[in-house]
Every structure is written in structure tokens, then in C-alpha cells.
Amino acid sequence: MAETLKIASDLEEARRLEESILRQASEKGYTDSELFAIKLALEEGLTNAIRHGNRLDPDKTVEVSYEVTNEHIHIDIADQGPGFVPCDVPDPTADENIEKPCGRGIMLMRVYMDEVEYNERGNRVHLLKRKL
């Protein structure tokens, strides 16, 4: 059953939530590689929501819905920021961007998860990873 909760724009709260989700996935037998992928996507999604979406504003929250089953894990992360257009983010693996320190988070989510979809406003990301 899916669970939905709100956390403050706070990295320690995000860490606790991340550990809770990963623990549930570990208990369901997800491999270390799958757990690494889920952790990476969670970190990128939560960091984007807290830092870029809510801009660390303590009055804003991040809503996270997730479900961990024996077949897949899905996670929705929504912030209260203005959103963005994912297609506008340059490809960080292109030669002209390879030395830029930022801009790899969305690409990593796409590489490590089976589905990554944003809503139209660009302030909610849906992540899905299928269990092997």
C-alpha cells in the first residue's frame, strides 16, 4: 500500500525518510545494485526538491508518496517551488558540459531508474524501479 507523507525542507529529515524507504526495499530482497540505484535517485530527487524547488525555505514542505512491493518501487516527490522544464537542462555528458560541476542529477535518475516522469509544472517527479 502506498504511503504519503510530508517532510520539511531539511536534509536530515530527507535522510531519515530515505533510510526508511531503503530499509523496506532491503527487507523485500532488492539487490545491492538496486538499492544503490534507488538511493541515488532518492537523493537526487529529494535534493532537487529541497534545494532547487523549495530553496531550503523552512516554511515549505516536500510531499513524498512511495510504495515498495516485491515487483517494483515507486516514489513521487513534489515540492512547492515554481517548477522547471526538464528538457531545458543541458546534457551533462556532452563534451561542452563535461566540466560543469552541476546538472547531473536528472540524468542520473534517468540512467538508474526504469521510469522518470515530471508533471507539466515540473515540481513533481515520478520514479519507478522494477525489481529483477
Place this chain on the structure above:
Amino acid sequence: MLIGSEPLEIRVEDVDLATIVTIEGSAGIYNAERFVGVLAKVQREGRPVVILDIAGMTFISSRGLGSMVSLARDRRDREGHVRLVNPTRQIRELLSATRLMQILPVYETLDQAMIV
């Protein structure tokens, strides 16, 4: 222990022309800033050659990767370089997916990385 929840330990030492940074554990969401801070200090104060021994590092996100990129670019501009030592399979895959081995070359041992 859950993967990527290991405590982060960082040691910095100067050896000849190189600064060796030994990193163990996870540079995850809560302690990535400490990792970024240490690399920023190495960027300001370290030697021309920087060796990041990450054999014991279990996790890094784009935030930590970005600080490595900044350090590599800075050292290249100063005619130095940054090298990585023996990353785990998962971090190797991360470096491959991001194509960062182009600017952060990987060596299998510290001795190999120290050879000029």
C-alpha cells in the same frame, strides 16, 4: 548496514607534490556538504596533484561528483591533475555513465596514481 549509510571518514595528507585524500563511507544526502567542504579546502590549499583514494567510498551523488569536477578543472588550469584510486564497481559505473573518467582518470592502486 544499509548500503550507502556508512559514516563518512576523510583523511587529508600531503606527500611530496601530491595531496592524498582518503575517503571512506558514504557522501550521502546529509554529509555531502562535509565532503564538498573538504574538497573545496583541498582545492584552495592542496598540492598541484590531488589523489582521491576512494577504494572505501560506498556512495556519492551528483553533489559530490560536482565537487570532484571543480577540483579537477582547477588543478588542470594550474597544470596539475586529479586522479582516482580503485573505486567500487558501483562508483565506477557512475563515473562511466557520467563520462567523468575523461577528467577524473581511474588508477587501480595508490602507487600507480602517484607516478608522474
